[in-house]
Amino acid sequence: MPLPPGRIRSPQSGSDPVDAIQDRVPALRRSLLAWWQLHGRHAIPWKLNPAGSPPAEGEPLDPYPIWVAEVMLQQTQLAVVLPYWHRWMATLTDLGALAAAREQEVLLLWQGLGYYARARRLHQGARLLWDRAQAGEGNPWPGDLEGWQALPGIGRSTAASILSSAYDRPAALLDGNALRVLARLTAHPLPPRRAHAGFWRLSESLLDRRRPRAFNQALMDLGATVCTPRSPACGACPWSRSCAAYAAGDPARYPVKDQPRPAPFEVIGVGVVLNASGQVLIDQRLQEGLLGGLWEFPGGKQEPGEPIEATIRRELQEELAIEVEVEEELVVVEHAYSHKRLRFVVHLCRWLSGDPRPLASQQVRWVMPADLDAYPFPAANARIIEALRRRLDADAPAGHRHPGESRAAA
Template sequence: MGYSSAKPSLNNCSEPEQVVRLRAQLLEWYGRMGRDLPWRRTRDPYAIWISEIMLQQTQVKTVLPYYQRWLAALPTVAALAAAELEAVLKLWEGLGYYTRARNLHKAAQVIVKEHGGVFPETAQQLQQALPGIGRSTAGAIASSAFGRCEAILDANARRVLGRLFAVGDPPARAEAKLWEISQRLVDPQAPHNFNQALMDLGATVCTARSPLCLLCPWQVDCLGRRSGDPTHFPVRPARAVRSEIAGVSVAIECQGKFLLVRRPERGLLAGLWEFPFVESVGGGEPEETVRVAFGNRLESLERLGQVEHEFTHRHLTAQVLRAQWIAAPAALPKVFDCREHTWQPPECWLKFPMPGYVHKICKLLKEALPKVSVD
């Protein structure tokens, strides 16, 4: 790029004048432009923790209604610890990455049982004591709830700091440098505001593809901007190859009730409920796939359509069939009998926590079968 020879060392970040200036510029910008978000109006570590976990790989606009509903239903860490996992997953339904919800539930029980309901206050203590809390999340909670001078390095902060100091190292090597920069820069007098400002700057100005450099409080110091292509920094990890999942979801009816099965406790969509799903092998017809899985237990197979759903690194395509169960309700194939299952009428389906693709199937069933109500 014809720029590397002018690139300064990271020691520049430790120069007192520059550090003081960068802190002041960012905090002044945040005072004018910072977003008014509900978790910024509290110092309750529980509420802040919930927001930070929800915000992992999820946009603020998506999180807001979930956050409000969650706190209305489970206002304290004790309430979360005492809740049934099923209720927790139902509240989380639609946010994705369901392991986050399961870890919230586990961590709440740890806080209540082992810490007397009191949150650890330092980032290190939070990481060591609670499942599902990484270094950046721990820093955000400790700085926001307890005023600790702890650094963060979420995706937004990583992008801002990587551009500010033109960190062009491969991702694995860049990580240590970026953490060092973040820790040097965080304002010990206002760590909460500084970290929140850093996240806001990345979310609203220093965006991934089209940074608004002229609106940035750090534009004069930004080495990425001086390079002529700030989007070059930091170097992004290679994208994971997206895998395809293809199969058949079959809505099996027996005396007005339909079979729901619970997914295994580990893996994709762990612990959520779905209609029996059978992965296709060799591209066979959906009816044949279902007959192989269920033998002679089904009749009146009817195609209702197809649903598709995007996960982070997976794309699911499900052919949807309806069928009548003609065996005894307990005579399930082993693959489903070994999983928790239940027969439920359509009006009860939505009481169960389900992934997004199953909600699409419910909608398809409602459209195809007018007498079926899933409201």
């Protein structure tokens, strides 16, 4: 597709990054693909055909494993995703299995990956596609960008990545890797947030429409293995001779960053409430918002000047309508989320009265500590569970400890 003629340069938005490289596009494509042939990552499991080989140009691949992988890869590095993806594919082997799965199972497979809305939306999308395929008895998979982007949790970049990976279709992507590479190539003066459209045009212009699958993967591989965020390996880069940031002598300065906003800090009082049967009280968080759909030990934010024991008593009263005796501290867990830092001060509590009600959660449940593994918990709560098990083991009479635990300690 030819570029529209007579584009207007806007001084305020900086120069159009497309102009900077326009005449070098063919050479850039050639050098990138030549580099990728030798140094690219060619063994990514969802990018291989059933014979275990890299697909030929235009050879279609099963979209399901690619879809799952691409959603896991949102804001998450390949090395982190790999074990999760293998475990997922061993359990939810195809679209029908995912559509039929319970959300609890889906979240358990996602536990530890973060951004849990991704898992819920993947699940929703699977049910959507599955139902549609049953009704129309056809191929469930979207065939174009719009169709993929219509699925929950799939934006422009993920849709393009899936289409080019699965069908070798010419769809430009703009993930963190591509953005960093392109910002350096052009030494773009603005934070990517404010130059978003320009970088999309640049990605579109560069894309090799004869080999989109290879080109997109090459662009991401370059960003992930050579044009890295810190200390890029410019000596190994096929684009260094065309790179404006390299020429300027400080490639790591790009992409230009916005000033990070300091993350607020809060103290959370948490109650690990035990009843006379030795069961512990957990609740399922609301579907929307932070850690939506995951389970947790109940608690809430400490108010200014409030003793933590009072916080815990108050929160359990407000959110569960129960009365507890706050006993000794179990553990203190510090945890940084993407936009806030929390300190969980966790106390053991003795249940006194009140049938727990889910006033601020989806549901509440008394469970035996040994059964907590059946529930998806966020990372900070997983550390609370560890501390609880250590405590219960220490208190248990000899001979009644968990099987592997006493042996591991010895």
